[in-house]
Amino acid sequence: MKVNHWSLPNGATCVVADIEQSTLTCIDFWCKGGSLYEMKDQEGMAHFLEHMIFKGSKNLKEGEFDLRIESLGGSSNAATGLDDVHYHVLVPPEKMEEGLKLILELLLFPKIEQDAFEMEKEVVLEEIAQNIEQPDEIIYMKLLKECLTPHRYSKPILGDEKTVKSINSKQMKLFHKNHYVGKNCTLCIAGELPKDIYSIINNSKLKELKTIAEETNISSKTTFNKGYKKEKIPRLEGGRILKAWKLHPAKEQVLILGAEIAATMLCDGKSSLIVKDLREEKRIIESIDIDLQILEEGGLILLDISCPQENLKIAESEINKILKELNRGLITHKDLERAKKLVINNIYFGLELSTQIASALGNQALWGRHQSILKSIDDISYWTTSRLNELIFPLFDPENAFTLIAEPEK
Structure with a gap:
């Protein structure tokens, strides 16, 4: 397996791992946009944005991304963590370039339309309601709250009912604008790769990520309470x-x-x-x-x-x-x-x-x-x-x- 790293002029990091005869190729996009980066009283923003990313972009109608990825014989998924968020698609090697175009279109230019935003907010609130009924989740969140407060790691990734209800679409667009920028993002592709993979990535919409992010006052050290x-x-x-x-x-x-x-x-x-x-x-x-x-x-x-x-x-x-x-x-x-x-x-x-x-x-x-x-x-x-x-x-x-x-x- 050959691995190579490089950066684009806008600061985005690129990684490719050439795995010969791999049956599927994975395109994985990472961003320093986890719940750590949320403002006070906006807990749940990063996870909510992950939902909204899949609701369409400037050039993709709601649901179109999933249909087109499936038509390539692929699948997609995403996960929001405390530090970061990542989105991946898995496609046959010969469909990699088309899969890359689709996921970058979705990630870099989300619509975040008001009607879809309000509907998806209800979905997120239902997810929170179900989560807080689970004994394991109750215990885990109590433990984090006790030992990590006041650090942001002590907050639930999903947020809570009050904070999610207070989020509006304008705030979400600003969060995306501030955090989904070149220096905060990494694209990794692993699998059987075409010979012109470097040209494909360098000339992709990844180069359209903006360079400058608004500086966020994030603490650099966790607290721990015995x-x-x-x-x-x-x-x-x-x-x-x-x-x-x-x-x-x-x-x-x-x-x-x-x-x-x-x-x-x-x-x-x-x-x-x-x-x-x-x-x-x-x-x-x-x-x-x-x-x-x-x-x-x-x-x-x-x-x-x-x-x-x-x-x-x-x-x-x-x-x-x-x-x-x-x-x-x-x-x-x-x-x-x-x-x-x-x-x-x-x-x-x-x-x-x-x-x-x-x-x-x-x-x-x-x-x-x-x-x-x-x-x-x-x-x-x-x-x-x-x-x-x-x-x-x-x-x-x-x-x-x-x-x-x-x-x-x-």
Whole structure:
């Protein structure tokens, strides 16, 4: 696989990955336009705009984009995150140029017409209403609010009913104008590519992105609040223990890799430390998961345990005990080698499809991390038990966490 990066005069970054004999080619457009960039009282704007992008452009009627992509034998999707938003289309290689024209037309020149805007606002509000009824979502948002306030990362990506209702189409057009500009955007295409791919991209409508964006006063450092709280959650089945710790910013790739290795040793598979002790042997928990929320300004390590409500107290005590003793010889060289192998496998599994490759390369390029897509595999060898003891296990100290104990509301 050959990967090349370059920039257009307007600052837009371009990445291509030539994958010979790939059955499908992915066109992935990334923008620094996630919920981090929303103004106060306009939370939900970035996600709402993602909806409106698909409602047509200057030269595409509502619904026309989807029909034309489908006629090419392709599909499309989009996702809004805290830091960024991305849109992709997947098409047969011979239809790549037409697919690129369609997605750039849609993204760069959205109509945002008033009637469609008001109708889609109701769709977004219904999505919010459904979301806030889900116990998992309630718990997650309470945790973010407690440990990250006042940073914008503490706000829900969907916004809430009040903020979304207050957004008007003029504000949305301004948000698009200010953020969908050259220096904030990356186009990544992965798959079997035509020989004139560079000419196709350089002469595409991507060059019409404006150069200058209005500067937004975005904080450059997350806050993290330690603490402890108990909550009653409607419709929750059983008890939940959630812990959050501060994680390094996304640019600290080697340290994040170390945290991933540690999380794998703790709870990935029956032989992992916590699963083996608390689920397989003592049988006091039902499940445990550790997720790394990797964010540009500083992310989170999120631990989530499900257990019978009557086991909450003992489960929390046992978890804290294990976490406290991590750097006291609990982890063996055999545990480390097993975890490294699983992490390497996950990296390879996550790069099997053109969509996965385009997403990984596009995100890296958007944030200025021009490195080999497999660099993490080379970095694995850096991690030894002594380095984990020194640099990673202290991150998991219960005293540095925000802990949320969730119980069913009677």
